[in-house]
Amino acid sequence: MNGIGKLYFRYGTMGSAKTAMLLTQAYNFEERGMQYLCMKPIIDDRENDNVIRSRIGIERKCSWIYPDSDLYMMLKEMFDTTLVVKDWILIDEAQFLSAQQIDQLARIVDDYGVNVVCYGLRTDFQSHLFEGSRRLFELADTIEEIKSTCSCGRKTIINARIDSQGNIVTDGNQVEIGGDDKYVSLCRRCWRNRRIESTSRNTIKFEDK
């Protein structure tokens, strides 16, 4: 039996440097000769470049997690065939995992003594929990917030979706493939004010016609 592992959830809004933190952690493990593995759910089928990349320019190879991947079986098989149990598993965009996949990760932690660190968003653009995030809040041993600051100085809470004019978008699919320029991280107060502004701008446009 291995050491006692933990399931971690490190959450923050978009742009809170979660990916940079994950990659820094990976770098530190390499320096110390520790076994680790990076993983990431595949969102866009056209994506074939299996790397985790941050805006500050570092990247690491990762294993893809598919919607139907059984993470317990996948990691068990890897450990059994290579006879190497990774000490740390680092997962980016963990909000996109299913509740079942989080359960599978928890079982890997408990059976193999591995540490699994999930980085992800707390809520979607409508301020509701993602499925994976909800299950992580329910099961994780350690929950840490990665804080970032709104332009007004308060802590960011909301990942608001914006259109090309910068208006807040309130309807749509939970997951929208596309660039980070479709989102802005805001505190709750600015989110409310920006929504009111967006609504009145749209109303004025309508009255002009």
Ligand SMILES: [Zn+2]
């Ligand atoms: Zn604000």
